[in-house]
Amino acid sequence: MGPLSATDIISDPHGRDHVDDIENRSRRSNLRIVNIPEGSENGKDPVKFIAELLVECVGPDVFTEPPELERAHRSLATKPKDGKPARPFVVRFLRFQQREAALRWSRNHEVKFQGSPLRFYPDLSSALARKRAEYNGVKQALYKKGVRFRLMHPARLVVTFEAQTFTFDSPEEAQEFYKRRVAKE
Known part of the structure; x- marks a missing residue:
């Protein structure tokens, strides 16, 4: 297999992540x-x-x-x-x-x-900004409930709730946690 071209990297889903990572590092x-x-x-x-x-x-x-x-x-x-x-x-x-x-x-x-x-x-690159913006709904809900949180690079939500720390790699995981644990409070 020969060297990869830029088109090969971008057409590969993991290649896009790599290109996005390089862009964010340059910024x-x-x-x-x-x-x-x-x-x-x-x-x-x-x-x-x-x-x-x-x-x-x-x-x-x-x-x-x-x-x-x-x-x-x-x-x-x-x-x-x-x-x-x-x-x-x-x-x-x-x-x-x-x-x-x-x-x-x-x-x-x-x-x-x-x-x-x-x-x-x-x-941030536009792709990373979109990933981080996907957390906006759950962040707003957590804020209204007075729950401490922070967004870690690249796009991970860390929530401190009832003296415990929880880390979420997707907005769906965070939303499920909110419904299951926080919304009941």
Whole structure:
């Protein structure tokens, strides 16, 4: 058997997983920042704009000086019409640790820019984002019941309930657990 072509890998179901894994690894140093008002960069170099924004909004808790960024740009969607949500910024940090520090800090603090609350997210492939979104229904139900949970990479739900920890590899497993154990409470 000869070497595999890209078409062979993509047509194989496990190959798609492999390609998706490679794509997500290449995005590891990326951060997606949502809610920066459209046009607020005023023609300024996006890398410099985001570096300064991070120092201003996140502050000296994380950045005493502007972080080193490889690149920064708005997502490639078309520019939204007035009144529609702004396109997110995709930012690639030179150092993964700086990206992690900003992401971790933003989870526990409110970040605002020009009166808009900013949200920081890891930059994931669309396939992985869809897999993680499949848990949204059960996550919402768990949240309403006050049950602690977290989503682990790539797409595994970890639930802490009655002093026990449960891990689910599929939304169906998690939903079944919710119906059987949590909904009764």
